Amino acid sequence: MSFSFHPExxxxxxxxxDYYEDIEPGFGYDFALEVHSxxxxxxxxxxxxxxxxxxxxxxxxxxxxxxxxYSEGCDGPRGSEYNRRNGCGRSGAGMHR
Numbered sequence: 001m002s003f004s005f006h007p008e009x010x011x012x013x014x015x016x017x018d019y020y021e022d023i024e025p026g027f028g029y030d031f032a033l034e035v036h037s038x039x040x041x042x043x044x045x046x047x048x049x050x051x052x053x054x055x056x057x058x059x060x061x062x063x064x065x066x067x068x069x070y071s072e073g074c075d076g077p078r079g080s081e082y083n084r085r086n087g088c089g090r091s092g093a094g095m096h097r
Contacts, residue, residue, distance in 0.1 A: 003039055003070075016066070034061050038068045046072050 005013065013035065021028030038061045042049070049057045055071045 003043055020064075031064055034063050035066070035068070038062070039070075042068055042070050046070070 013032075017028040017032050019028070020031045038059050042057070042059045046057070049059045052058050052069065056069055057071070058067045058069050060067045
């Protein structure tokens, strides 16, 4: 599986793990598993999700109010997360709660 996070998205992903872990021990781990599962689906079948703008697509994270926005690079999807409740922007803009 080949992917990379936008640096800001990676920081926000880690902050979201901490947020969920503070709510209940183990919940942050569950969140991380769901995000990585979503990324794996996007890597395995990158054209399966709808195009949002240009070449940016979104795959929703199960159990959590987040989506993975990604575009395909020369080595596979490059993703960043966005909270689907706050709409979306260009790939790499980050994750929002």
